[in-house]
Amino acid sequence: MTSSAMPPPATAPEPQRPGAGAPPSSPVAAPLAGPAPAAAAGVPMIAIDQVSKWYGDFQVLTNCTTSVVKGEVVVVCGPSGSGKSTLIKCVNALEPFQKGQITVDGTKVVDRRTNLPQLRSRVGMVFQHFELFPHLSITGNLSLAQRKVLGRGREEAEAKGMALLERVGLKAHAHKFPGQLSGGQQQRVAIARALAMNPVVMLFDEPTSALDPEMVGEVLDVMVELAREGMTMMVVTHEMGFARKVANRVIFMDRGEIVEDARKEDFFGSPRSERAQTFLSKILSH
Amino acid sequence: MNYNWNWGIFFEASPEGTGTYADMLLSGLIWTIVTALCAWVIAFAVGSVIGVMRTLPGRVPQAFGNAYVELFRNVPLLVQMFLWFFVLPEVLPESWGTWLKQMSNAPFYTAVVCLGLFTASRVAEQVRAGIQALPRGQRMAGTALGLTTAQTYRYVLLPNAYRIILPPMTSEFLNNLKNTSVALTIGLLELTARARSMQEFSFQVFEAFTAATLLYILINLVVVTASGLLERRFAVPGR
Amino acid sequence: MFANFDFSVILTSLRYLFLDGMTFTLTLTALAAVGGVVLGTLIAMMRLSGLPVLPQVAKVYVNFMRSLPLVLVIFWFYFLVPYIGQWATGAERPIQVGAFTSSLVTFTLFEAAYFSEIMRAGIQSIPRGQAAAASALGLTYWQSMSTVILPQAFRNMLPVLLTQTIVLFQDTSLVYVLSITDFLGAASKVAQRDGRLVEMYLFAAVVYFAVCFVASLLVRRLQRRVAIIR
Numbered sequence: 169m170t171s172s173a174m175p176p177p178a179t180a181p182e183p184q185r186p187g188a189g190a191p192p193s194s195p196v197a198a199p200l201a202g203p204a205p206a207a208a209a210g211v212p213m214i215a216i217d218q219v220s221k222w223y224g225d226f227q228v229l230t231n232c233t234t235s236v237v238k239g240e241v242v243v244v245c246g247p248s249g250s251g252k253s254t255l256i257k258c259v260n261a262l263e264p265f266q267k268g269q270i271t272v273d274g275t276k277v278v279d280r281r282t283n284l285p286q287l288r289s290r291v292g293m294v295f296q297h298f299e300l301f302p303h304l305s306i307t308g309n310l311s312l313a314q315r316k317v318l319g320r321g322r323e324e325a326e327a328k329g330m331a332l333l334e335r336v337g338l339k340a341h342a343h344k345f346p347g348q349l350s351g352g353q354q355q356r357v358a359i360a361r362a363l364a365m366n367p368v369v370m371l372f373d374e375p376t377s378a379l380d381p382e383m384v385g386e387v388l389d390v391m392v393e394l395a396r397e398g399m400t401m402m403v404v405t406h407e408m409g410f411a412r413k414v415a416n417r418v419i420f421m422d423r424g425e426i427v428e429d430a431r432k433e434d435f436f437g438s439p440r441s442e443r444a445q446t447f448l449s450k451i452l453s454h
Numbered sequence: 455m456n457y458n459w460n461w462g463i464f465f466e467a468s469p470e471g472t473g474t475y476a477d478m479l480l481s482g483l484i485w486t487i488v489t490a491l492c493a494w495v496i497a498f499a500v501g502s503v504i505g506v507m508r509t510l511p512g513r514v515p516q517a518f519g520n521a522y523v524e525l526f527r528n529v530p531l532l533v534q535m536f537l538w539f540f541v542l543p544e545v546l547p548e549s550w551g552t553w554l555k556q557m558s559n560a561p562f563y564t565a566v567v568c569l570g571l572f573t574a575s576r577v578a579e580q581v582r583a584g585i586q587a588l589p590r591g592q593r594m595a596g597t598a599l600g601l602t603t604a605q606t607y608r609y610v611l612l613p614n615a616y617r618i619i620l621p622p623m624t625s626e627f628l629n630n631l632k633n634t635s636v637a638l639t640i641g642l643l644e645l646t647a648r649a650r651s652m653q654e655f656s657f658q659v660f661e662a663f664t665a666a667t668l669l670y671i672l673i674n675l676v677v678v679t680a681s682g683l684l685e686r687r688f689a690v691p692g693r
Numbered sequence: 694m695f696a697n698f699d700f701s702v703i704l705t706s707l708r709y710l711f712l713d714g715m716t717f718t719l720t721l722t723a724l725a726a727v728g729g730v731v732l733g734t735l736i737a738m739m740r741l742s743g744l745p746v747l748p749q750v751a752k753v754y755v756n757f758m759r760s761l762p763l764v765l766v767i768f769w770f771y772f773l774v775p776y777i778g779q780w781a782t783g784a785e786r787p788i789q790v791g792a793f794t795s796s797l798v799t800f801t802l803f804e805a806a807y808f809s810e811i812m813r814a815g816i817q818s819i820p821r822g823q824a825a826a827a828s829a830l831g832l833t834y835w836q837s838m839s840t841v842i843l844p845q846a847f848r849n850m851l852p853v854l855l856t857q858t859i860v861l862f863q864d865t866s867l868v869y870v871l872s873i874t875d876f877l878g879a880a881s882k883v884a885q886r887d888g889r890l891v892e893m894y895l896f897a898a899v900v901y902f903a904v905c906f907v908a909s910l911l912v913r914r915l916q917r918r919v920a921i922i923r
Contacts, residue, residue, distance in 0.1 A: 262594050289600025299595035303613045303690050312609055313599035347692025365599065457776065528905035530863035533877060533898050540890045628760070635762035639870060646765045659772045666765055674760035 210237030212271070213369050213400045214259055219268035221254065221424075228254050229265065230424045236369070241401045243411040243432075246421035247447055252404045253296075255421065256371050259402065260291040273368050289317045292362030292370040296378050298354040300346035300361070306333065307342045310361050318365065325364075332360035336390050352383030356390055363394075370394065372403040406451055412436065420444040463658045464665065475652050475662075482648030483669050489565050489644060490631040496570025497630060501577025506607060508582045519578065526575035531568075531636050538568040539640040565637035573630045580622050584615030617688055624681040628674060645669060702889045703896050706879075714879030715900075721793070721875065722862045725800035729861070730854060732801060733808025738838065740813055751809070758806035763867055770799040771871055792873045796865070804861050811853050815846030852916040859908050863901065876900070 212235040221229040257263040270277040310329030336356040395414035418435040420428035464476040508519035543551035596606035638647035649666035653659040740751035775787035827837030884893035
């Protein structure tokens, strides 16, 4: 996926810390506001507050602060190793973090009283490598968590799964096993599996980067449709076409920090950090 | 080779007075199979638990699992047999020890427990390796869907791990079966012990051992065939 | 429960246990390991040779040995070796064979089956290009095996071969069924003579554990070093 728009010439020399309030449109070296103004009025569905994480001595996340409001689509991008996948996995506590707090729909992630399985069941997640369960049929994949976590009956779970399969265009494959589907089909099933839990928010961790190029489109189409229906989404991806089409905001991360957190129009119009500009020029230039 | 072959020996009455030598060997075969199956039940259950413990995130279960495997793997099976059979009754409180010593069929129960716990350490190794061979994302996907750790193991990790390790588990089962012969040292009348007593009674040493050898090969073939069927039965389409 | 645990019986029999028993055990382990690896390598080469019959013979041998319990094989050879000796030397009667010779033959032939599987994996792990390169340089089969393929295969498989040797070390305790004075046999004889089963068997267990545990730690260390180099 490429874009015809070239990045503007570099103007902002320094990376900025998010969080401090400032006029969001200032082109030079201005600290960025958290959520963009358009979305700021909404209810935060995900609030990430000063999150830091270390692997031993190595710091992978540094004071990350941002939020995603209800109905918003936020794209997280950045070079590999920038911590974007780690950050998104912190949201449903797949990765533990040592400092800060994340609140999902009013529930604190780091809190002994939080029932994590229950919280996770309301946060849908789609992985880079699909992670369908290879020993279960597509129907089995769709109904396992519905039955074991939500306590739905077999018929209800299978009906729900079927409806979602139809939505992602794979109803005919219900009886097959993951290994019999193409990568793009598997990822669409994985999206349906997450949706079957009636999530309040969906997390996507590089959902198209393990796919052959000709299969990227079919997965993105499902995601675009989902975004247009008003699903709250946090998406780690390099697909800038997708970002342009449906994102409300774009977060740029580098070396464990949120360097830029801006409205889509501002991010693509005039990214203020040099690092973001370099990144954009690299991924848009081919 | 000046050895007096007598293949008819199998149909002669054994000095035990309960049947022919062939009957004697068959009863040994049955004890071998029964002991192996009972021990395998313990080995599979305990080994799975220990193997799972070694893949849990907590330090304590990991350390316990590792200690178990090291302990049972680094002492010869024969010595373990002796510890269970001769030493355990002596170090238990006296009344328990007496009860153990007077138990009928003590060699059988001892062999089952000893072999079961010994083989469990090998099963644990396989289960751990199987779970660790799965992509890390599988555990995450289960967790992300809201499954608890126990549910993730039960419905996602173990069903896949067991499929991967079916071939090595078959060899562990065969090892377990062959190891029942070590229990002849504590008086279990299994196949090798029976062949040995036939040799002592009849002096037809090579006939006795040939018969035992053929029976072992036969069980091996049966197990390998059964394992192949099992593998096909649980094969996942598309892989 | 250990109130009447008698350490002195261990102390007074230490000389016997180690000088007689452990010496036998270690000698048997070392010789059988060397013999087993050599024979096992030859069997592996037969199996991979692509010649007529030889691969099948090797396969049958390996599968045959691996489907029998070691105890039965020990008995087999204990009775068979005198006859083989008679046949080999042309003597009139089955020749007398010592316990050590009989055990050594048994363990060498038995372990060769297991070592051959390891060496087969080792040889197969060497890229085909290596054999091709050796042939292209004009080396014969034996030259390329002995100077190119086997050294690499052996090196790759060294940790596994050593682990199998630890298993062999434990397995030698089974010569107990022939009443041989290996380490366990010695402990057992003292145990029976003095009625000190608890002390002697526990001590034997501790010694076996210490030897095998330390050896396996060393093997793991070696494994990490080999892994880094490659």
